[in-house]
Amino acid sequence: MPDESKPERPVAPLPSSRPEGVSPPPAKPKPAPKAPPAAPTAPPDPPPPEDVNEPAFLTGFRATHGTSIEMVSYWVGDWTVIVSLSSLVDVANYLRDAPDAAFDYCSDVTATDWPPRSQRFDVIYCLYSTQHRHRVRIKVRAAADEPVPSVTGVWPAANWLEREVYDMFGVNFTGHPDRRRLLMPDEWQGHPQRKDYPLEGPGEFLMENPQDWLRLRNLRDETEIE
Amino acid sequence: MGNRDTSAMKIETPSPMFDTSEMVLNMGPQHPSTHGVLRIVLRLDGERVIDADVVVGYLHRGIEKLCENRDWTQIILLTDRMDYVAAASSNLGYCETVEKLMSVEVPRRARYVRTILGELQRIASHCLWLGTHAMDIGAMTVFLYAFRERELILDLFEEYSGARLTYNSMRIGGLPLDIPPGWDKKVREFCDIMDSKLGEYETLLTHNRIWLERTKDIGVIDGPEAIALGLCGPTLRGSGVPRDVRKDEPYAAYDEFDFDVPIGTRGDTYDRYLVRLEEFRQSLRIIRQAVDGLPDGPIVGKVPRLIKPPAGETYHAIESPKGEIGFFIVSDGRSTNPYRFRVRPPSFCNLQGLRRLVRGHLVADVVALIGSIDIVLGEVDR
Numbered sequence: 001m002p003d004e005s006k007p008e009r010p011v012a013p014l015p016s017s018r019p020e021g022v023s024p025p026p027a028k029p030k031p032a033p034k035a036p037p038a039a040p041t042a043p044p045d046p047p048p049p050e051d052v053n054e055p056a057f058l059t060g061f062r063a064t065h066g067t068s069i070e071m072v073s074y075w076v077g078d079w080t081v082i083v084s085l086s087s088l089v090d091v092a093n094y095l096r097d098a099p100d101a102a103f104d105y106c107s108d109v110t111a112t113d114w115p116p117r118s119q120r121f122d123v124i125y126c127l128y129s130t131q132h133r134h135r136v137r138i139k140v141r142a143a144a145d146e147p148v149p150s151v152t153g154v155w156p157a158a159n160w161l162e163r164e165v166y167d168m169f170g171v172n173f174t175g176h177p178d179r180r181r182l183l184m185p186d187e188w189q190g191h192p193q194r195k196d197y198p199l200e201g202p203g204e205f206l207m208e209n210p211q212d213w214l215r216l217r218n219l220r221d222e223t224e225i226e
Numbered sequence: 227m228g229n230r231d232t233s234a235m236k237i238e239t240p241s242p243m244f245d246t247s248e249m250v251l252n253m254g255p256q257h258p259s260t261h262g263v264l265r266i267v268l269r270l271d272g273e274r275v276i277d278a279d280v281v282v283g284y285l286h287r288g289i290e291k292l293c294e295n296r297d298w299t300q301i302i303l304l305t306d307r308m309d310y311v312a313a314a315s316s317n318l319g320y321c322e323t324v325e326k327l328m329s330v331e332v333p334r335r336a337r338y339v340r341t342i343l344g345e346l347q348r349i350a351s352h353c354l355w356l357g358t359h360a361m362d363i364g365a366m367t368v369f370l371y372a373f374r375e376r377e378l379i380l381d382l383f384e385e386y387s388g389a390r391l392t393y394n395s396m397r398i399g400g401l402p403l404d405i406p407p408g409w410d411k412k413v414r415e416f417c418d419i420m421d422s423k424l425g426e427y428e429t430l431l432t433h434n435r436i437w438l439e440r441t442k443d444i445g446v447i448d449g450p451e452a453i454a455l456g457l458c459g460p461t462l463r464g465s466g467v468p469r470d471v472r473k474d475e476p477y478a479a480y481d482e483f484d485f486d487v488p489i490g491t492r493g494d495t496y497d498r499y500l501v502r503l504e505e506f507r508q509s510l511r512i513i514r515q516a517v518d519g520l521p522d523g524p525i526v527g528k529v530p531r532l533i534k535p536p537a538g539e540t541y542h543a544i545e546s547p548k549g550e551i552g553f554f555i556v557s558d559g560r561s562t563n564p565y566r567f568r569v570r571p572p573s574f575c576n577l578q579g580l581r582r583l584v585r586g587h588l589v590a591d592v593v594a595l596i597g598s599i600d601i602v603l604g605e606v607d608r
Contacts, residue, residue: 043539044537075539076329077540078539078541104450104453157454161575168290182283183286199292199295
């Protein structure tokens with residue numbers, strides 16, 4: 001056993017071994033506490049590489065809504081377009097109706113939470129075209145209380161999906177026909193999928209500061225890796 | 227059937243001549259025909275449904291939150307618990323999403339076995355659907371027949387993975403185990419048995435007068451409306467939309483097999499029944515091709531011991547027996563668990579359409595319609 005030959009802690013010398021009158025050596029200064037690792041940040045949303053051809057609908061989309069597009073990104077075969085929050089419904093209508101886009105099927109609406117960021121929520125719309133059989137993801141960024149316009153009028157499928165995002169994240173959808181909680185009870189406090197909502201414990205307990213959650217998470221990550 | 231009263235399709239306001247009032251009827255969450263804990267608050271005019279409020283969440287376990295606090299490998303086990311009658315499909319969807327995120331290539335043999343498992347799972351899930359759907363409407367015998375065949379599939383899964391419902395049958399990059407010796411022969415035998423039994427189901431139902439009366443023209447929805455409502459899987463195909471993830475965005479080994487995507491014409495409960503019945507045959511066709519052409523080789527691709535996908539996000543969908551099951555996963559690139567784990571559950575999106583489907587029908591048809599969209603509450607609520 002290699003552990004036995006190498007004790008984990010240095011053994012303190014016995015008091016008798018120290019000559020009388022000699023002061024003990026000064027204690028080593030404690031190492032400065034490690035700075036907590038930086039909070040996880042949103043994925044980099046890499047721009048498309050040169051050798052990837054843009055899908056046809058994106059050219060028309062750029063031409064008509066160039067000012068609304070903040071960024072176009074390509075990652076493992078998925079196209080993501082980040083658009084400004086104010087133009088969301090416009091963009092949604094265009095993508096559904098434009099003949100070369102024809103995104104008539106709203107697969108999924110979801111959100112991600114990045115607490116340290118000022119616009120902490122990414123709201124993500126996964127779209128599919130049953131006609132052209134292509135996909136795109138639309139992403140908008142919203143602050144905690146910032147109203148996000150509902151796209152239920154464009155895709156009725158978004159109704160429950162937005163209700164779930166409201167329930168789980170507290171994203172403030174406006175213009176939604178039926179904005180109630182979906183999975184959690186109506187009188188529930190807090191929004192469980194937020195990153196500062198604890199995994200265990202009574203639901204009413206909420207950490208007041210998102211940084212507390214980050215500290216806990218980083219501590220746990222470090223112990224896991226060791 | 228031709229002289230069926232179609233005025234049932236329209237929403238009628240109560241005549242002011244009579245002193246009628248709406249009645250609110252609560253159905254569920256403990257109701258034998260809601261297939262779990264589903265609650266529907268029906269607003270009735272006599273026996274006709276005016277509106278319905280579908281209440282879900284009774285089985286919410288926070289699986290998405292749990293997955294964000296588990297290892298990438300541990301999550302496979304949790305995906306079993308979502309659609310617990312089609313666990314292998316959820317396994318497959320999750321593993322493929324992580325493989326896409328890590329750009330891992332899966333060996334051909336593993337992709338073939340995955341396809342076989344996925345299609346066996348589809349048959350098992352459809353057997354359960356057929357049995358319970360028919361029993362809701364009153365045909366008890368079909369239930370016993372369908373469960374008899376489902377048992378054979380569960381035996382096959384038990385031999386492969388050791389479990390009968392929650393298989394944990396896939397790993398990121400491939401499979402945990404190769405198929406046991408002689409298993410492929412048993413699968414082929416099962417295909418022959420199943421082929422002969424499908425005729426029995428059809429004899430009992432397809433031309434049965436009661437079955438036709440209860441399912442024809444019930445819950446009619448046309449293609450564009452079904453797309454807008456986000457319906458998926460056989461429920462969408464029953465409305466004549468040829469949308470199948472296996473064909474449109476092939477995954478596993480589906481691009482190597484011949485199969486057809488059955489679609490309906492009228493979009494009623496009967497068409498959805500016919501579509502699923504035909505899917506039995508197409509699944510058997512795929513399984514036979516896969517077993518015959520099963521290649522040799524490794525069953526796991528090159529995957530690091532510590533799974534840590536690079537920072538990024540992706541959405542990947544596969545065709546589960548219920549419809550398009552999608553996984554949206556975000557990795558922050560430095561921890562051993564996903565930063566965000568989201569499932570797009572097909573049952574959830576189909577259940578959303580129930581409110582539209584039940585309007586104008588009788589209370590007894592609500593039961594037929596819940597059966598016809600084929601939901602599993604474990605997946606709706608997660």
